[in-house]
Amino acid sequence: MALPSPKIDPEYAAAVAVLKRAVELDSEFRYLQALAFYEKGMDMLLQVLKGTKEDTKRCNLRKKITEYMDRAEHLKRYLDQEKEDGKYHKQIKIEENATGFSYESLFQEYLTETITEVWIEDPYIRNTQQLYNFLRFCEMLIKSPCKVKTIHLLTSLDQDSGRTEQVSALNEIEGSLRTHGVSLEVKYSSSIHDREIRFNNGWIVKIGRGLDYFKRLKGHFSIGYFDFDLRPCRETTVDIFHDKHTQKI
Structure with missing residues (x-):
């Protein structure tokens, strides 16, 4: 008899889907759209973090949020500079x-x-x-x-x-x-x-x-x-x- 599949938090799954799309857009050099998806996905992950009690999961979520935040900040600086230089x-x-x-x-x-x-x-x-x-x-x-x-x-x-x-x-x-x-x-x-x-x-x-x-x-x-x-x-x-x-x- 097969074991039941572990329950997946729908809010977490939704956040992952948004961030996955952000990474896809990023790889296609569609940086402005990617930035919007990164920001939306991070907001969704922050909501998941607020409702998470287990320390290990909280630690992993913070790590992921920091990684995406660093990339989003990098894209934002890049786009701001492109706009400033009139190169976008x-x-x-x-x-x-x-x-x-x-x-x-x-x-x-x-x-x-x-x-x-x-x-x-x-x-x-x-x-x-x-x-x-x-x-x-x-x-x-x-x-x-x-x-x-x-x-x-x-x-x-x-x-x-x-x-x-x-x-x-x-x-x-x-x-x-x-x-x-x-x-x-x-x-x-x-x-x-x-x-x-x-x-x-x-x-x-x-x-x-x-x-x-x-x-x-x-x-x-x-x-x-x-x-x-x-x-x-x-x-x-x-x-x-x-x-x-x-x-x-």
Whole structure:
């Protein structure tokens, strides 16, 4: 008769899973994400430590926490120096028909609580889909940990029949954002070409296609219509930089 398996503390198992992911990201040179997982995993281990009575287990937990803390501190110093020197650069290549690249997935690790202002430079916030994309981006900002107070949008004015829809939609978004304590400032330029998003915590994100990198679906009842992590993408490249002296548009 087989002996019963030893009981595994679910909180400890969860912490181990998070820290394992941190190590994987670390080995892939995805240091910013790795740091976030190290910090989360250490917090979880500290909670396990508080509920542990056995001295040997407490000693082992403290040792593990110290090891992960040392690595996290090393990564933090490295990243801070990269930001200080203006050398931080991360590139993400989104393949044709790839999924898992919603705005939340792409931006979440950069949306810190210190953000109060965002600048979006994108010439193509014109047609219905592009306007909805911009709205979804604004919704993400409101749901995130950041404390956005002002959103600046620089785009081109639709010179075709959709001009009325564009201005009307942006005015409606502006009014809706105001009810959430957020100000939207829209400017139009006939010479704008670049696509860039800047946050006043220093992060700069350049997307080759701007916010409009999602494919249109065949119908309103297709998977990915609401959940953009399931929406196929068009091929594009995302470049992420850090500049502590973020300039306004």
